[in-house]
Amino acid sequence: MLVIALLATGAVLSAAYSGLWLWRQVPVTELSRVDALQQVRVKGPFKAVSQRQVEEILLPYLQRGFLTVDIAAMQEALLGHPWITEADVRRRWPRGVEVAVKEASPLAVWGKDKLLVASGDLLPRPEGLETGQLPELAGDEELVERILSQYQALAGLLTTRDMEVKRLTFDDLAGWHLELVSGVELYLGHDELLERVNRFLTLSRGVLAPHLEKVARVDTRYSNALAVQWRTKQEME
Structure with a gap:
């Protein structure tokens, strides 16, 4: 017994x-x-x-x-x-x-049913496990090391409140897409991610500073410029 x-x-x-x-x-x-x-x-x-x-x-x-x-x-x-x-x-x-x-220590949510852990492995998401404030990562599983590396680089750069990484995805056609905790989305293209994010951060501390709450999306895929899309009234409510 x-x-x-x-x-x-x-x-x-x-x-x-x-x-x-x-x-x-x-x-x-x-x-x-x-x-x-x-x-x-x-x-x-x-x-x-x-x-x-x-x-x-x-x-x-x-x-x-x-x-x-x-x-x-x-x-x-x-x-x-x-x-x-x-x-x-x-x-x-x-x-x-x-x-x-x-x-294992989870680092990020990967898709709907997996978690990325500190070892770099993707493990099945345990039923009922609270993921709290874990960021979301997504892309081809064969590129998990590359996506994790880019996330870690961006996380080291984006450390201030509301500027932390909420979601990072990679697509062969569209390239990198980053969503911040504040809700601002950044289209980063395929390369020079840190340079493009730094360009956005510089503007966010300057001319964009008084208007950040109104920013919905920022396209950084231009050589020397940014395209800003403002939130609609419905998004602001």
Whole structure:
């Protein structure tokens, strides 16, 4: 018989380290009382990985005794989950196992059903995971490294309030399209992205400064000029 209970920790645990589960296993007749595995503690952020997923990974291994449970196999099984980047599994005397896992860190939303993580990989978007203020990136998946690189360069440039990157996309025909947190959209073409964005920033601090709230879209694909499209009355409301 296996009883699973979620420990109530309330506000004591931070958002980045919010899960702690305890498994209690009643000793079975095949195992001696000395060897019977009685508890397994699992610690981790548990944002992208659900309690049920962790249970499904670990439960097949918990029928063994304290001395015979396959620690290496448990660790390998946990690392098989796409969102788990590190797994540390240890016996915990006298009759327990302690598991600590780390999850991948999401950097951006990619399309409708994927997230881009710090390693540069695209992972399936976990159901119910809050993406908060993560930027959105989109384009051909074969160009993910290039798109990530351009995003990181732009994020280092656009650091002031309302000028941060909200969405960055790339299309072979239209080139780069950038949307700022303020709602302003920039058409950047295919090359010289930082130079074109810097040109916009210079104007936004100068002649455009009093009118930024009225700016809807800016086309920077000209050699020495910008084309500004103003918001309509409906967009201003």
